[in-house]
Amino acid sequence: MTAISAENPPKSKQKSVRGRPRDTSKNKAIIHSASRLFLEKGFDGTSMDDIAKRAGVSKQTVYSHFACKEVLCSEAISLAVKRYSPDTALENMEEHSLEADLRAVCDKFARLLLGDDSVAMANLLVTSAPKGSEFAKIYWNAGPQAMHGKLKDFLQHWIDQGALSIDDTSKAADLLATLLKGKVHFLRSIGLMDTISEEQIQENVEDTVTIFLKLYGAKI
Template sequence: MSNTALAQKGAEDQSKPSRGRPRDVEKNRAIIDAASRLFLENGFDGTSMDEVAKRAGVSKQTVYSHFSSKEQLFGESIHITIEKYFPDQALQEVRSHTLEADLTAVSMRFAHLLMSQDAMAMHRVLVSAAPRGPELAQIFWEAGPAEMIVKLSAFLKYWVDKGELEIDDLEKAGARLISLLKGKPHFEMEIGLRDSVSDDVLEAHVVDVVKCFIKLYRKS
């Protein structure tokens, strides 16, 4: 299947904040990796640019030459993590493209993200920061989930245009798919009833979600 439909939203990516300086990709990557781990380990307030520099093996000046603030670095670390789970990445693994096969691949990839230990750790970071106001949550939302919904909308539009799905509000349908993918397993992890979700349980959960979603939106 062509990824043309998924690429239609590409122009919107150009409006995103600068993602560091391409002049030194290796250092940029090291800074982001170090920051990502520190944010998960220590939270946003507990992470300093000095610590990021030390963990990345660069100077503090180098960190600031790539990222103007800790907030920008936080947003970029979220974006880099989540973009690996975008639909176009999942579709590269599908050999025979059907609605069911593609939706399952996309859903499975994103479910792995939702149920990951890093996702749970980030949830705790955001919850702990919530009393201070919505600023950090807004950065997180714009850097990751909002773009994921845009990508899902483009993916769903492809199948609407193919005549297999009937969806009036693509963004709402994308958000609904994410909510369905969370379901009981995600809730149990959030409250500490389970540490992880086995591959068998996750696969069965995704199969049920895909069936439910297609039943909701299959064009009659």
């Protein structure tokens, strides 16, 4: 038995490892297929055999890289969250006007929040919530919490400009996310809305912008 952790020991050159080295490409293949399968079919709905098969790898190899299903799932969640929360969310803002920028931000986040992967992720967390909310914490911190921070920064910018009048920035950012989800996210979660239309997204964005500006737009 050797260490099972996927991470290498300290960056010093680990030349003196005797046998055949781990195939890191297989490691990635496993996490990737796990990530797709867990999102598609949930924790219970995904078998380790399926993961191995989809990764083009033997089952034993899966277990030699990851101690158990739970560990693999948490790594898969980490990957998925990173994969689908773009760091470039609030960059190349064109600084037109509050309303234009707000609409752009809302549009970006609406697509993120209402998209297939976001809904699948939420459902995965629900189905595996009893087994340990560790998954949920990983997700929450890297996903929604990160987004929350970006939204606060965005709002603060326009508060400083005098275009927004907000007491509690944190609460306002929460409201923005809540409004963008609307009832659509829930409907998708419970399987009553298979696909989301472009119009539906646009409508959510427009409603959100309208409401938000009405609430917090500074009356000049």
